[in-house]
Amino acid sequence: MTRPILWWVRRDMRLRDNDILTRAAETGHPVIPVFIRDGIVDVTGAAPKWRWGLGLQAFEQTLRARGSRLILRSGEPLSVLRNLIATTGADAVHWHRLYDPDSITRDVAVKAGLKDDGCIAESHAGHILFEPWTVPTKTGGFYKVYTPMWRTVQYRDVPVPCSVPGLRSPEVWPESELFDDWALGAAMRRGAGVVEPYTCVGEDAALDRLDRFLEENIGRYQNKRDYPGVGAGSRLSENLTYGEISSRRLWHGGKRAAEQGLPGTETFIKQIVWREFAYHLMYHQPGLASEPFRQEWANFPWRSDNADADAWRRGMTGCDIVDAAMRELYVTGTMHNRCRMLVGSYLTKHLLSHWRIGLNWFADTLIDWDPAANAMGWQWIAGCGPDASPYFRIFNPDTQAEKFDGEAIYRDLYLRCGEDDLGRTPATDFYEAIPRSWNMSAQDARPTPLVDLKEGRARALAVYSTARN
């Protein structure tokens, strides 16, 4: 009997385009998929942790339908894996690489420990398109500006996604903890039931989502994706972050659409490469989520957490599109990409509050939270990041709303419980989702604006000017 291998499942809850499973099928090894609830899972924000749990449940079903299982264990990964190796007779552990500093630290230690034991421990590419060390600049560094990186990788070959391999089961399954005991959604202060209708969970659902996007929406992606009232986005970030679909599949989906002559495909692929850019930055600059990327911003006098920032979190700034976006976030667990920029600009410029306040709120509330993309995005909008907009590039939210939500469809949807383009209204959800003390029902008067947009802009520029000198 061939000894089984352990597949340490993390952000790769899929069977397709899975190098670990493909290889196991080729070599005939039984596979034991195991998910470990460790410190990194525990400190994950409320919404992403809850969503991770939904993904785990769905993935467990997928595996069972193929005669396999998902073994759940809690604890320190190295001891958990050692224990499983001892009880299953496995002689190898495989996982897909992650690139945030905490995961790297953990994985390096696990690999060293397993190798000390004489066990095979292998990490594999799969979460991103290009390994961060394979895209150097001419001078051997890493790209700090998006466009040159895009030009470098634009025509590179990306492995074609492989289909579902056969899955061999071990003779005996190790014991598993019970998912319900984990309570991964316990920290969701808003009812999980509020956000759940907006989720799209699991590998099959993600593939459907991609197919639908490629068939119906990619043609208008380039022109419509900036309009938050128009559902022209792919919404695949939610699945991508948990690996329910691979970035390779998105890449090739886009390339195929391009071959069919559909417009807008490059814009779509470029978005995938933005994610890639973020991962490379975080790999090469592990402090991306905590320290300003550019040293000269180290002493910028951002305000620490404050009442204005709290109003921002609650969608009570008095600025319509900002509040609409913050409510969208709270109720649906996602936010339109352009609005992420708008609320980020508003928090860091008009409210002069630290970008980490925003970073942390997003990390706690987004179901598509991604450690690298979130960190890069916040540094970008705050002005202290790589390839950043200069600090003085301050969005005027009203102008932006006029430009990208001219009919106020988006603002009406989330502020006044209007209807979206399918005639759905989130009114009921609001009552359930938003604490009454937040005074955010449709009947409540809009709050007085925290700052006059013109004054806020002037104030931000003044602080910037002082800090620079």
Place this chain on the structure above:
DNA sequence: TGAAATGTTGGGGCG
């Protein structure tokens, strides 16, 4: 993947 201020140009109304 800004916004606002400032500068330039050119057409039309009008004395």
Place this chain on the structure above:
DNA sequence: ACGCCCCAACATTTC
């Protein structure tokens, strides 16, 4: 016909 002013439209600069 001409110069002047106004001002929209566009371009450039500055923050």
